[in-house]
Amino acid sequence: MQRLVxxxxxxxxxxxxxxxxxxxxxxxxxxxxxxxxxxxxxxxxKVINGLNINSLLFAKPTEPFMRILDFHAARCDSEFVxxxxxxxxxxxxxxxxxxxxxxxxxPLLKKRKGVVVAGKGIMTFGTVSPEQGFVVFSSIIFxxxxxxxxxxxYLKIKRQTDPExxxxxxxxxxxxxxxxxxxxxxxxxxxxxxxxxxxxxxxKPAGQATVDARMVDSFxxxxxxxxxxxxxISQTGSSLDELDGCIDACPMDGSTSTGITASSELVAHRNIxxxxxxxxxxxxxxxxxxxxxxxxxxxxxxxxxxxxxxxVEQRFIGDIPIVPGEVGTGPRGLCRTLPPAMEGKRGVVVFxxxxxxxxxxxxxxxFDALVDIERMCMENYxxxxxGG
Numbered sequence: 324m325q326r327l328v329x330x331x332x333x334x335x336x337x338x339x340x341x342x343x344x345x346x347x348x349x350x351x352x353x354x355x356x357x358x359x360x361x362x363x364x365x366x367x368x369k370v371i372n373g374l375n376i377n378s379l380l381f382a383k384p385t386e387p388f389m390r391i392l393d394f395h396a397a398r399c400d401s402e403f404v405x406x407x408x409x410x411x412x413x414x415x416x417x418x419x420x421x422x423x424x425x426x427x428x429x430p431l432l433k434k435r436k437g438v439v440v441a442g443k444g445i446m447t448f449g450t451v452s453p454e455q456g457f458v459v460f461s462s463i464i465f466x467x468x469x470x471x472x473x474x475x476x477y478l479k480i481k482r483q484t485d486p487e488x489x490x491x492x493x494x495x496x497x498x499x500x501x502x503x504x505x506x507x508x509x510x511x512x513x514x515x516x517x518x519x520x521x522x523x524x525x526x527k528p529a530g531q532a533t534v535d536a537r538m539v540d541s542f543x544x545x546x547x548x549x550x551x552x553x554x555x556i557s558q559t560g561s562s563l564d565e566l567d568g569c570i571d572a573c574p575m576d577g578s579t580s581t582g583i584t585a586s587s588e589l590v591a592h593r594n595i596x597x598x599x600x601x602x603x604x605x606x607x608x609x610x611x612x613x614x615x616x617x618x619x620x621x622x623x624x625x626x627x628x629x630x631x632x633x634x635v636e637q638r639f640i641g642d643i644p645i646v647p648g649e650v651g652t653g654p655r656g657l658c659r660t661l662p663p664a665m666e667g668k669r670g671v672v673v674f675x676x677x678x679x680x681x682x683x684x685x686x687x688x689x690f691d692a693l694v695d696i697e698r699m700c701m702e703n704y705x706x707x708x709x710g711g
Contacts, residue, residue: 324350325358328378331457332358335382338540339502340464346382348453366423367446373429376448380456383444387495387502388464391471394491395419396441405470407613408676409462409543412650417463437463454562461540465610471495472614472704479708480620492708507694508535511687516602522548522555523570529605529686530563538607538693539563544677545586546686547604549596552576556585556592563607590652594662595681603682605689609697611704616645616672618707641699645672670696 328348335341348358349367357364363381371379383389395403396419404416418431418438428446431438436459437447445463449455475488509532516522530546533539544563547556554573561569571585575593582589592604621636638645644664648657657673664671669692670680678696682689 324352324356327453328356328358331380331453332382334457335460338461338534339537340384340388340461340540341382342385346380348378348380348456350378350453351376363423366425369425370428370432370446373425374432374448376450378449378453378456379446380448380453380460381440381444381446382460384464385502387498388468389444390491390495390498391467392439392445392464393442394471394487395467396439402435403467403470405466406473406617406675407466407469408650408673409608410466411675414459414462414466417467439463439467462543465540465543465608468499468610469614469617472611473617476614476618476704476708479710480618503537504535508532509687509690511685511690513685513687516548516550516685519550519555519572522550525686526555526557526570527566529603529690530557530566532690533605533607533693534562534564536690536694538609538697539677540608544605544607545588545592546606547586547589547592548686549575549602554589554592554596556589558584559587561586587651588657591656591658591661591679594658595665595679598662598666599681600683601681602684603686603689604679605682605686605693606677606679607693608677609693609700611700612640612672612678612697613675615640615700615704616674616676640672640696640703642668643670643672643678643696643699644668645674647674648676650676672696 328350332346332348335346336343347361347363350356367379367381399419402416402418414436418435419441420427420438421441423440423443428438432448437445439445445460447456447459475492478485478488511529511532512525516525526546526548545557547554552575554575555570556573557566558569558571573582573585573589595604646660646664648660649655652658661671661679670678672678678693680689680692
């Protein structure tokens with residue numbers, strides 16, 4: 324357990340989500356183990372004792388994320404509800420409390436996966452592994468960030484004023500620019516991937532590069548490569564920066580049971596391969612691509628609030644289509660909406676969800692497209708809110 328609590332504390336720092344030495348992660352086996360001792364651990368132990376869990380994470384995010392969380396916390400009574408896909412399918416809502424008080428926090432964590440403690444940070448938990456707390460922590464940051472920038476864009480579109488948002492926006496915008504890496508890492512191979520060993524050895528650095536470029540918060544996203552009639556795809560619940568042993572070989576005809584552990588978006592990947600002369604797919608959740616997908620200036624629409632499944636508008640960000648679609652294989656699943664939109668395109672944005680890009684022979688062009696689409700979305704967002 325000591326290894327695990329240390330691992331995820333360090334991973335929060337490595338991803339830029341927390342400052343060094345700040346995360347507190349506890350794990351419970353026969354005894355309770357902390358990655359470090361801190362004044363807060365006495366209160367955190369009371370939280371653990373009040374829940375049926377095996378790990379707890381408490382940490383203050385870096386900027387601009389903490390400022391954004393405090394902004395939302397100050398404007399809600401007990402919770403705030405972003406409208407991105409991660410919130411809709413995973414978080415549902417984000418509760419807020421004023422103090423690090425177990426009597427308040429325990430009831431909240433019995434209903435939700437995490438809680439924002441105003442001015443202090445985020446608390447999350449795991450019932451199986453500290454990884455669960457890490458995933459929820461990064462998801463809360465992602466969803467709160469997306470909500471702030473979507474709300475600010477609508478403020479500008481509606482020509483409304485909000486002095487507090489106006490004052491905060493340039494601060495968090497610049498802080499996020501500083502958060503992004505100065506150079507986008509890749510180190511990806513362009514060699515012909517004509518064997519299982521070569522494919523797997525190419526998928527692992529492509530996943531790592533996607534995380535390092537901050538195109539996804541590790542857990543959310545997937546990657547695949549088609550070789551002949553087999554799709555090599557990351558497993559469901561796997562982290563893109565930890566793909567060793569987490570890649571499944573799935574026949575396209577479904578003739579084996581390997582698809583059981585594969586990404587939940589295996590069918591979407593398969594349908595893209597069936598309709599396009601491509602061999603690689605990369606899926607990430609870059610923040611501004613998600614933000615721009617959720618901004619629409621159509622004031623009167625019968626599907627407002629149901630855009631993620633019912634939008635009928637043909638919308639684009641530059642050359643990139645935006646499509647609705649739910650995770651999975653239902654009647655409005657992205658396995659149905661995404662593949663037709665991908666025909667002849669380098670990528671597609673799924674509303675509120677993320678970006679899928681494709682590559683002809685390797686992951687080089689899929690990765691480059693993912694980064695380029697996110698840059699384009701940041702530029703378009705700035706033009707929208709600055710009047711440029």
